[in-house]
Amino acid sequence: MAFKSAHDPHLASALNERFRGHAERDFTIWAEQHAYATAGDIPADATKAWIGRQKLNYRGIGARQALRHLISGNVDQAFLEEIGALANLERLELEWPMVAKDLSPLLRLEKLTFLTIDSPRHIxxxxxxxxxxxxxxxxxxxxxxxxxLDWLAEAHHLEVIGIEGSMYSPYTLPSLKPLAGLRSLQALLGVSTKLADDSLTALAACPDLVFLGIARVAPQADFERLQRLKPDLVCDWFRPEMWATLKPPR
Structure with missing residues (x-):
């Protein structure tokens, strides 16, 4: 993938939107066209649906086999079992909070290409x-x-990996070393994160990496080192003006 300017701030924003899939998930449009109070309200031929669990309002969603993109919140184990029956699902967004304790129902989703999970508190x-x-x-x-991140060390099929914290609870990444050499990785997302070993060098060994949308997890010198190793990589922290008024990370 080639870019006109790897250090254009607008490019970083555009890539962030693209890799997060936001272009296909405008919540204003979804609220108007795809939000449902109960599974029974979802038309049999609907390909998109947004439904948050309230009591047993999700019952029957497993029969909506036309669904390709589902957004759901407050998903418990019984709801996840029904989601697992959606054999044609390609994109699934499990919004805050995800309270199910066992992810195995998702293994039935053999066509799933895009998965987000927000606050899986029991997993x-x-x-x-x-x-x-x-x-x-x-x-x-x-x-x-x-x-x-050790469990991701052989995730060579993944093109986008996001491991992120929340606004009030940053997630500490022990190390990025498990990601070194991932053959298909194009984007690493990590807002509200910290990095225990302060080293970004492992990412230089990811041949297809084009976007790094991560918090200020390392000293400026380490971002500069990664930039030298991967000059076409797009990252806001490669721009000197981003550091001009900031204190060093703790």
């Missing part, structure tokens, strides 16, 4: 998600029980 082991054959984008937010 510590995410390895099984890598068994989803079509998955290319995986973004996990505020996973308080995730100990490290």
């Amino acid at each position: 510590a082991d995410f390895d099984l998600l890598l068994r989803l054959p079509a998955l290319r984008t995986l973004i996990i937010t505020d996973a308080k029980k995730m100990a490290s």
Whole structure:
């Protein structure tokens, strides 16, 4: 992938939107056209739906086999079991909070290419998600029980990885070393994060990496080192003006 200017601030914003899939998920449009109070309200031929769990309002959603893109919040285990029956689902966004304790129902979603999970408070082991054959984008937010990124060391099929904290609870990444050499990785997303070892060097070994949308997790010198190693990589922290009025990270 080639860019006219890797250090254009507008490019970083555009890539962030693209890799997060925001262009296909305008909430104003979704609220007007795809939001439903109950699963029974979803037309049988609907390809998109947005429904948050309220009591048992999700019951029957597993029969909506035309769905390709689902946004759901407050998903518990019973709701997740129904979601697992949506054999044609390609994109799934599990919004805050995700209270289910077992992710295994998702393994039935063999066409799923895009998955986001916000605040999976009961989940510590995410390895099984890598068994989803079509998955290319995986973004996990505020996973308080995730100990490290070691489980991603063989995720060579993923094109977008997001491991992020929340506004009031930054997630500390022990190290980026498990990501070194991931063959398909195009974007790493990590807002509201810290980095325990202050080293970005492992990312230089990701051949297809084009966008780094991460917090100020390392000293300026380390961002500069990565920029020298990957001059076409797009990252806001490669621009000197971003550092002009900032104190060094703790």
